[in-house]
Amino acid sequence: MSRISVRGFAVASATAVTAVGSVVGVASGSTAQNNDAEATAADTTLLADIPAGEQAQVQTASLTQQADAQAIAADASAKKDAEAAARKAAAETAIAKKVAAEKAAEAAAKERAKAKAEAATRSTRDTSSFPVQSSYSVSQIQAMARQMVGGGQFQCFSNIVDHESSWNYRAVNASSGAYGLFQALPGSKMASVGADWQTNPATQIKWGLNYMNSRYGSPCQAWSFWQANHWY
Structure with a gap:
């Protein structure tokens, strides 16, 4: 399993470590700098360093993030597909209109020819x-x-x-x-x-x-x- 750096879920553990460090620091005469160092170490806790009981929560959070990322990518892909479909529909509509216009022009030409023939017949x-x-x-x-x-x-x-x-x-x-x-x-x-x-x-x-x-x-x-x- 990869060593995933977690920040949010390590805080609880880091709090406990910090508390213990404070007691040790007082007993040994250490300064507050030790507490800061321990808090920093807690911030960079790796998945392998988190107690087994909390690893499931970390993994769930990671999967949630991955799912969110995949959802965003899916939305972008769907939007792209929708735009492509719209362009295709517009092109098909334009072709249909052109065909309809050509048919209308052909029908009008036939009507003119018919009217001309009728006029010639009258004459x-x-x-x-x-x-x-x-x-x-x-x-x-x-x-x-x-x-x-x-x-x-x-x-x-x-x-x-x-x-x-x-x-x-x-x-x-x-x-x-x-x-x-x-x-x-x-x-x-x-x-x-x-x-x-x-x-x-x-x-x-x-x-x-x-x-x-x-x-x-x-x-x-x-x-x-x-x-x-x-x-x-």
């Missing part, structure tokens, strides 16, 4: 459903557009036509030759939806709506671009 309405006339008033042309363009997009659509041609389906740009409600350049582009593109505003509306949906996604997005650049 392919048969223009023959509108009676062919020799001429059309602005109110008649706008009524056609309202039936062909979704309600939430009509104002943006109208804003572009206002700026491009003031709803004149026969408008011609003298310098470039751009033609019609949307000032298509060249105007013959509109033949892709109808041979009567020069005289039928319904055909022009169909072409213009297709153009805005395919190039910008919607009339309102086309109008946002127009506002920033003054062309579309």
Whole structure:
């Protein structure tokens, strides 16, 4: 067994030794210094020097100290493990959020594509459903557009036509030759939806709506671009 230095539990024994030393000191004429020396010796008493009856108490105290030290170490280890677990959980949460955001973006893209397809379907309405006339008033042309363009997009659509041609389906740009409600350049582009593109505003509306949906996604997005650049 190791020779463990004990301070606290040796005091009781040291007291007895000191008492005996005092008597001896008086009998022999020794000074108080002997008592101090004996007390100092008692303070450094080793486990082997402690009576057998008290050694169990000393050992218990030592084990208690060791247990306390181990508990402190265990607490530190547990804290470290908890911090590591928290970091791992935070990382997993961040990954989950990223995946969720990607899925949400994918779903939004699908919704936009669906809306675009629906808008394109609306714009392919048969223009023959509108009676062919020799001429059309602005109110008649706008009524056609309202039936062909979704309600939430009509104002943006109208804003572009206002700026491009003031709803004149026969408008011609003298310098470039751009033609019609949307000032298509060249105007013959509109033949892709109808041979009567020069005289039928319904055909022009169909072409213009297709153009805005395919190039910008919607009339309102086309109008946002127009506002920033003054062309579309």
